[in-house]
Amino acid sequence: MSSSSVAVDAEALCKSFTLTLGGRFWRREKRQVSAVNGLSFSIAPGEAVAFIGPNGAGKSTTIKMLTGILHPTSGHLSVLGRVPWKERERLAYEVGAVFGQRSQLWYHLPPTDTFDLLSRIYNLDPSDYRARRTMLVERFGLGPFLQTPVRKLSLGERMRAEVAASLLHRPKVLFLDEPTIGLDVLARQSLRDLVREWNRNEGLTVFLTSHDAGDIEHLADRVLVINRGTLVLDDSVAAMRQDFLKEKILDVAFGEAPRPWTAPGVTELSRTGYTVKLRVDTRQTPIERVVAAMLDSGPVLDLSIENPPLEEVIAHIYGVASRGPA
Amino acid sequence: MSKYRFLVRTSARSSLAYWGDLLASSLFLLLILFIFLKLWRVTYASTGSQLLAGLTLPQLLWYLGAAESLSLSRPRITPEVDADVRTGALAVHLLRPLSYPLYRLATHLGERLLRLGLYLVLAVGLCWLFTQEWVISPRGFLLFALALPLALLLDFLAYFLIGLGAFWLEDTQGLTLLYSRLQLLLGGTLLPLPLFPDWMQQILSVLPFAGSVYGPARLFVAPDGHFLGQVWLRQGVAVGLLWAAVAAVFHLAVRRVEAQGG
Numbered sequence: 280m281s282s283s284s285v286a287v288d289a290e291a292l293c294k295s296f297t298l299t300l301g302g303r304f305w306r307r308e309k310r311q312v313s314a315v316n317g318l319s320f321s322i323a324p325g326e327a328v329a330f331i332g333p334n335g336a337g338k339s340t341t342i343k344m345l346t347g348i349l350h351p352t353s354g355h356l357s358v359l360g361r362v363p364w365k366e367r368e369r370l371a372y373e374v375g376a377v378f379g380q381r382s383q384l385w386y387h388l389p390p391t392d393t394f395d396l397l398s399r400i401y402n403l404d405p406s407d408y409r410a411r412r413t414m415l416v417e418r419f420g421l422g423p424f425l426q427t428p429v430r431k432l433s434l435g436e437r438m439r440a441e442v443a444a445s446l447l448h449r450p451k452v453l454f455l456d457e458p459t460i461g462l463d464v465l466a467r468q469s470l471r472d473l474v475r476e477w478n479r480n481e482g483l484t485v486f487l488t489s490h491d492a493g494d495i496e497h498l499a500d501r502v503l504v505i506n507r508g509t510l511v512l513d514d515s516v517a518a519m520r521q522d523f524l525k526e527k528i529l530d531v532a533f534g535e536a537p538r539p540w541t542a543p544g545v546t547e548l549s550r551t552g553y554t555v556k557l558r559v560d561t562r563q564t565p566i567e568r569v570v571a572a573m574l575d576s577g578p579v580l581d582l583s584i585e586n587p588p589l590e591e592v593i594a595h596i597y598g599v600a601s602r603g604p605a
Numbered sequence: 606m607s608k609y610r611f612l613v614r615t616s617a618r619s620s621l622a623y624w625g626d627l628l629a630s631s632l633f634l635l636l637i638l639f640i641f642l643k644l645w646r647v648t649y650a651s652t653g654s655q656l657l658a659g660l661t662l663p664q665l666l667w668y669l670g671a672a673e674s675l676s677l678s679r680p681r682i683t684p685e686v687d688a689d690v691r692t693g694a695l696a697v698h699l700l701r702p703l704s705y706p707l708y709r710l711a712t713h714l715g716e717r718l719l720r721l722g723l724y725l726v727l728a729v730g731l732c733w734l735f736t737q738e739w740v741i742s743p744r745g746f747l748l749f750a751l752a753l754p755l756a757l758l759l760d761f762l763a764y765f766l767i768g769l770g771a772f773w774l775e776d777t778q779g780l781t782l783l784y785s786r787l788q789l790l791l792g793g794t795l796l797p798l799p800l801f802p803d804w805m806q807q808i809l810s811v812l813p814f815a816g817s818v819y820g821p822a823r824l825f826v827a828p829d830g831h832f833l834g835q836v837w838l839r840q841g842v843a844v845g846l847l848w849a850a851v852a853a854v855f856h857l858a859v860r861r862v863e864a865q866g867g
Contacts, residue, residue, distance in 0.1 A: 343696060346700050347699075348696045348699050348700070348862060349862075367699065368702050371700055371701055371702040372702055374700075376697070376700050378697060381694055381697050383697070385615060385619050386619075387619045387621075387622035387623075388615065388618060388619050388622075392615060392618065395611070395615075396608075396611055396612065396615045399607055399608040399611040399612075400608045400701060400702060400703060401702065402608070428622070
């Protein structure tokens with residue numbers, strides 16, 4: 280693929296570290312540890328991708344390679360047509376990054392001062408900067424606290440300002456590392472909506488790492504799952520839900536007590552009055568058979584089929600990945 | 606360079622938030638100058654001399670006012686660099702189109718220039734109050750200002766270099782403490798260098814400590830073009846060596862980040 284049709288292109292990417300073990304200084308034992316092992320994927324411009332995996336899976340190492348901080352041991356990598364570790368400073372003008380646990384805002388100054396500073400750091404044209412800032416302030420609802428020192432902001436307000444600050448120089452790719460960590464439900468949703476809006480309307484490529492299933496569900500179209508440095512799943516969020524875990528949750532409300540019915544892989548989760556909640560493993564009994572059996576069991580007033588929560592899907596993928604490739 | 610100039614300005618504004626620290630340091634300046642006045646008054650009286658280290662008692666107190674202002678205005682660089690290395694925040698800095706050493710220098714200068722300005726004004730007021738003599742001249746101010754840029758750069762480079770030690774050492778606090786105490790004792794903050802024995806003065810003249818405090822403070826009260834030349838020469842050599850050391854160590858440190866992830 281040409282560089283214009285690919286925002287990120289990684290091929291057989293490997294990274295190993297030399298780990299120094301204990302022992303006396305002059306005879307310390309050294310061991311090679313493989314953090315990323317043959318990772319290959321590509322991301323199209325404007326795509327929103329969640330890059331997930333359990334702790335120690337190689338996520339941070341990969342992000343550091345994508346941003347040019349780390350040299351890969353072997354393999355090919357290009358971000359926006361550039362080799363990150365060779366052109367880190369040039370690439371810095373074209374990518375943005377938000378780290379949920381590291382702030383780029385000056386703690387004792389209002390967000391507007393950090394924006395002014397960033398405009399200088401990224402050599403923005405003054406009139407272009409002012410227009411961009413006005414637009415970001417409006418879209419991110421920063422007006423009420425733009426002149427308030429960052430130390431006095433709530434975490435939600437601070438994170439909105441962080442994301443706005445990272446978009447000031449019009450990056451083409453935005454790296455988000457645990458952006459909603461510590462936020463309450465409303466602040467979390469507000470931040471997700473803003474990033475999603477930017478992704479859809481401005482064509483911003485989003486590369487997200489998060490342990491929060493809600494972030495993945497609301498922010499990403501596609502999921503890359505990494506474990507032990509290897510890609511174990513590359514699929515759309517919807518497909519991951521439907522295909523990876525073949526279980527459904529069935530809620531059926533009857534008009535009277537239903538006749539008892541059992542089948543392999545069907546577990547009753549709860550029963551309230553005439554309402555029954557079932558978990559169905561569709562590999563053992565197809566969902567159509569269960570629905571037909573329910574309609575036969577008694578007068579059905581309401582029936583719904585749901586996918587299991589994304590957390591369960593992810594936990595299941597991690598579980599499978601830790602036992603071997605899926 | 607406009608980004609670094611703007612960083613100096615932003616850092617100065619940010620440091621105004623630490624007004625409690627500024628107030629405490631100002632009170633310390635008042636206290637230490639008062640104690641110095643009493644101590645040196647007794648010393649001058651007991652030696653029966655009008656001049657010590659080539660300075661009269663009022664000159665000596667004004668010298669100490671400048672030296673203490675320089676010393677007190679120094680922000681804590683090492684813990685910040687150390688923390689950047691240890692917490693991995695250095696990687697975040699490397700994501701921006703900025704030089705990390707220049708970023709740290711600019712933020713250091715912003716805070717330091719603000720503090721130095723404040724303490725100098727205070728020290729001048731206190732010294733005049735204590736001695737009832739106006740010791741300094743416009744020429745003294747000028748030569749002091751001329752010796753200042755390299756003095757501040759030298760100071761920054763030494764502490765920044767120690768902070769980078771966090772890449773290899775368990776903790777840089779010990780080294781920082783050692784360097785700051787040596788600077789306090791041998792750099793002219795507590796007493797002018799001519800009061801040391803001759804053999805020690807020769808050693809001190811080649812060490813970097815005098816260039817950051819003694820040189821500028823001496824020029825403040827005893828302006829001398831020839832001495833400014835000597836100060837510049839010593840500062841220049843020290844800055845050159847430290848700059849080379851910082852460049853080499855930072856290069857190694859970044860390679861270590863690139864290879865090992867920090």
